[in-house]
Amino acid sequence: MIRANDPALHSWIEIAADSEFPIQNLPFGIFSTPERDPRVGVAIGEYILDLCVLGRRDFFVLTDLDPTVFHRPSLNDFIALGKPIWRAVRNRVSELLRNDNDEISGNSDLIRDCLVKQSDAELLMPVHVPNYTDFYSSLQHATNVGSMFRGPENALLPNWRHLPVGYHGRASSIVVSGTAIHRPKGQTRAPDAAAPTFGPTRQLDFELEVAFIAGRETALGQSITPYEAEDYIFGLVLFNDWSARDMQAWEYQPLGPFLAKSFASSTSPWVVTLDALEPFRVKGPEQDPRPLPYLEFLGSRHYDINLEVLLQPQGSGPVSISRTNTKHLYWSMGQQLAHQSSNGCNLQVGDLYASGTISGPGNGSYGSMLELTWQGTQPLQLPDGSERRFLEDYDTVIMRGFGERNGIRIGFGELKTQVLPAI
Numbered sequence: 001m002i003r004a005n006d007p008a009l010h011s012w013i014e015i016a017a018d019s020e021f022p023i024q025n026l027p028f029g030i031f032s033t034p035e036r037d038p039r040v041g042v043a044i045g046e047y048i049l050d051l052c053v054l055g056r057r058d059f060f061v062l063t064d065l066d067p068t069v070f071h072r073p074s075l076n077d078f079i080a081l082g083k084p085i086w087r088a089v090r091n092r093v094s095e096l097l098r099n100d101n102d103e104i105s106g107n108s109d110l111i112r113d114c115l116v117k118q119s120d121a122e123l124l125m126p127v128h129v130p131n132y133t134d135f136y137s138s139l140q141h142a143t144n145v146g147s148m149f150r151g152p153e154n155a156l157l158p159n160w161r162h163l164p165v166g167y168h169g170r171a172s173s174i175v176v177s178g179t180a181i182h183r184p185k186g187q188t189r190a191p192d193a194a195a196p197t198f199g200p201t202r203q204l205d206f207e208l209e210v211a212f213i214a215g216r217e218t219a220l221g222q223s224i225t226p227y228e229a230e231d232y233i234f235g236l237v238l239f240n241d242w243s244a245r246d247m248q249a250w251e252y253q254p255l256g257p258f259l260a261k262s263f264a265s266s267t268s269p270w271v272v273t274l275d276a277l278e279p280f281r282v283k284g285p286e287q288d289p290r291p292l293p294y295l296e297f298l299g300s301r302h303y304d305i306n307l308e309v310l311l312q313p314q315g316s317g318p319v320s321i322s323r324t325n326t327k328h329l330y331w332s333m334g335q336q337l338a339h340q341s342s343n344g345c346n347l348q349v350g351d352l353y354a355s356g357t358i359s360g361p362g363n364g365s366y367g368s369m370l371e372l373t374w375q376g377t378q379p380l381q382l383p384d385g386s387e388r389r390f391l392e393d394y395d396t397v398i399m400r401g402f403g404e405r406n407g408i409r410i411g412f413g414e415l416k417t418q419v420l421p422a423i
């Protein structure tokens, strides 16, 4: 077992029993306050541990670690140091926060210097994302969408069970939780119309996804296996791949998603390491037919992470509209990364690879409005008396995710975004 994951560990910081940031989690992020410029922090309970302050005071005397790596506006330089360093730093942070360690807890000036309340901080984009790929790895989602657009008999295209289908998305418009997005404008054509028109989308949607951050580069021409992939994955975030369905339906053939997706995508601010998620490994669904050798793997390479979407209309409280789990994904992250690199395309540190919309079996576990309302034909009834086919201006979409074992919850925090009118 990874030392920092021991369920018996307790911190000298008081942490609520249902906190998503117990001492066994320790996700990394970037934060600032009016007094502190952007820097690396670790979430612990309601606080952030300022690694920049601790680095300057030589709390991380590790091989090859330049402590100024924590004084950066993104995690990329830290991530680029490699898995042995991520693991060593997380283990060291765990040690410093344990109730039997007084290196920080015995020094009240230092506590004031290195602990910041999350509510007093601004959480920033955790990584600079050089490249963003979006996969399409949920069998239920692909089946639902395929049924709507092509009919149930052609729901899954012939390639789907042979390779993790994906496309290259837009990295420049990825924003962190709390950043409002504007309703996009684009070209659409109503089914009965002779010509397309241009204007704000009428079918704005969210997509519930998780994404992993690449932590190691490959050379052009190099490929990696699903087994090696784990050394190339730093951690996971919650991800909302916003979509404009009417624009998507009109533009997507024959080259796939474009402006219906590229206007914005939202990420949660904390990157939960693959190490912290180790207790939540599960076997994925059986893959039939057997994947080609370059995609083959044995063992438990999926994760049991509960996901939830809440919709908050302006002026009322959030309503849960979907619950699902990452274990429903067909293709694993390792297979996705192996496939991405299989043609020799080079990976870069900070690359973001999203799962694709995660839908579970049955309505109520679908990861988009498109599926929850079945293309708008079965609107959601909200407690405030309104209904939704797709998202309206000033709606807020909230995504949550956590794994739970032995009474310990390892979570991602909230991914929360408000939709503003088109500019």
Ligand code: CA
Pocket: 134, 135, 207, 209, 241, 356, 357
């Ligand atoms: Ca997507």
